[in-house]
Amino acid sequence: MGESRSGNGSPEGSGALVEVRTLADLARLAGVSAGTVSRALAGKALVNAETRERIQELARQYGFRPNQMASKLRSRRTGAIGVVIPLGHEQRRQISDPFFLTLLGHLADELTESGYDLMLSRAIPDGTADWLERITGSGMVDGVLVIGQADQSAVIDRVASSYRPLVSWGAHQAGQAHCAVGTDNALGGRLAAEHLIACGARRLAFLGETTAAEIALRHAGAAAAAQAAGLPLTHVPVNLADAEMGPQIKAALAGTGAAHEGLVCASDLIAMSALRCLHETGRAVPADVQIVGFDDLPLAQQTAPPLTTVRQEIAEGARLMVETLKGRIEGRDMPGTVMPPRLIVRETTRH
Amino acid sequence: MGESRSGNGSPEGSGALVEVRTLADLARLAGVSAGTVSRALAGKALVNAETRERIQELARQYGFRPNQMASKLRSRRTGAIGVVIPLGHEQRRQISDPFFLTLLGHLADELTESGYDLMLSRAIPDGTADWLERITGSGMVDGVLVIGQADQSAVIDRVASSYRPLVSWGAHQAGQAHCAVGTDNALGGRLAAEHLIACGARRLAFLGETTAAEIALRHAGAAAAAQAAGLPLTHVPVNLADAEMGPQIKAALAGTGAAHEGLVCASDLIAMSALRCLHETGRAVPADVQIVGFDDLPLAQQTAPPLTTVRQEIAEGARLMVETLKGRIEGRDMPGTVMPPRLIVRETTRH
DNA sequence: GTGAAAGCGCTAACAC
């Protein structure tokens, strides 16, 4: 149910009440066949310019738009891209991560630009692993973008092995079968830790849970840098998705005997939380504790003090994802991309 | 182009390579008719339980999923809701407002919960006013949710007059024809200003551009409260969508001869910017200047000091929007809702 | 340049 038509079915300035919902209706009005109307509305060249104009004008008057379902069924092209956010088990049933949301915004822009509609799905991988197939196999989309792999890399791999037009945002791991666009997370983690070390921090901690591959790589990079410098790096697995990060962070920071002087945060959001915890417990940033975030979301500039962070090129990443996907839809075998991260030095480190 | 099937077309553990893409294919395999397969897969009761199981098992083996396009065309029910974000002229071509993104996340949750897909469109109302009709009239969605009216209230009104299943987030204005869910913005603005006044602020300013009706109402509410108290309220029309809010705010605050003591901000984002500007220019919050935000986004708790703000119930609003839309899809004439705002006192005011 | 006809893959009457 639910009317799916706009327009009141009457031509402007006329009292006639002809319902025109189909090509055939309009064809009758124009005195041509449905085929001609179809061609005219599609702007095909084979139609007499004058008839085409007339038909288009008529369509405008009656507010007629061809039914997309029928069109897509017939032409076997949906013009839509599925965008899926797999929510790992650790997360609440809520799309709220500002990084994903920002990426989503950019994807919406890129897809619209390319003439695609965007079908958004929130997937909760609960037991049965067909959350992705439900989208790839629905016949509703020409391709799929997966925002973040969470802990579902295996599922994505499996599906991608037989469904080509799929690109994910995330990490590249050894043996990974699916096409991904993302940042060099290990390098990012290393940059962050090295910067802290260069700024004089000696006791380091990494804040963030490492079930997602991306975060694990950031941690590994930071750990490598710490080891190279012969310094300790504590791992504090705070949960990203949670509003109650504060208590976790405080507990963790208080728990260790030694006060940490340098915090590598798995995301800007965690960094903001840490910033606030330190503020509340009376420790000065960057004088007592130095902090580096990850992502460089717009809000990283708005914190007080502004956040030193490892930038991911989100807009560029969105562009690449869509470009790569379009290539794959056309049958080309586009590779993934690893983008270099960039350290943005602001005021939470003593540079 | 673009394969839209997953599965490799062969049953698990068998070498057979039968392509099963249609109901007819599966019907042949199962030795029944297409109609029966359709009923079995839809879980209809009229099918022999045993045949149903067998068919479903077969479908699973071959990774078969009925084509949604065909299904929807035939059943005249799309199972999708269009979500549109009209970007007013003042904004960049980018969905980035964290309030909208947060609302979008909640809408995605609610719609998924109700079994609907979500078709996201970014609409740029450029000249021709058919950005909404393109969605309502496409036959692709059972209903439409509009996130924010921007300066397009007239267009939404016009479309809504003949397209019933439409609900927007935003303001209720006199003479408004479309169904909206939103907060009592004038009351919110009043609460903010009254609180500042009660906390001792005497020179007030409202930060935010008022082309969108919601913001205009917040301003009006604040202005009314100021007038009732016999106090001045300067209007500083900073642009919401812009990363360069900082300079605008600084210029505006520096420009006026008198230093403002109380800032009513049109959004939490503007409040964060103001917070930072004041920090940079060495004015203490809340000692010198007090600030009230609007929205109560999660990040309002993360600022230093945490933001006093006027809370909008975003999750509840999303739930209401979907509930209202579902009613309208079923033909009921659901009214809109005005939700009460709530002042959340944190640390940017001297309560 | 235009019309007629044949489906796209599915669902829903209607028979049996």
Place this chain on the structure above:
DNA sequence: GTGTTAGCGCTTTCAC
């Protein structure tokens, strides 16, 4: 219970 039939509204050969 299940098969058969007739479309959903459009696009696209194929004639003319």
